[in-house]
Amino acid sequence: MQHRLEWAKKHQDWTVEEWRKVVFSDETKINVWGTDGGNYYWKRPSGLFQHRDLKFTVKHRASKLMT
Numbered sequence: 001m002q003h004r005l006e007w008a009k010k011h012q013d014w015t016v017e018e019w020r021k022v023v024f025s026d027e028t029k030i031n032v033w034g035t036d037g038g039n040y041y042w043k044r045p046s047g048l049f050q051h052r053d054l055k056f057t058v059k060h061r062a063s064k065l066m067t
Contacts, residue, residue, distance in 0.1 A: 041053060
């Protein structure tokens with residue numbers, strides 16, 4: 001609770017413009033046992049997916065195709 005009070009005092013003089021840059025959410029996801037194993041892929045807007053860009057996975061006896 002002390003950290004929240006310190007944070008509030010530090011930001012109490014922010015302008016409306018500064019607060020507009022903040023995203024408030026009441027939702028969060030926490031992984032207790034490891035990660036989701038998420039993968040990121042970046043390509044140029046004109047680029048096409050290549051076979052080497054695909055990652056095949058099998059989880060819970062269900063096949064998945066992640067691009």
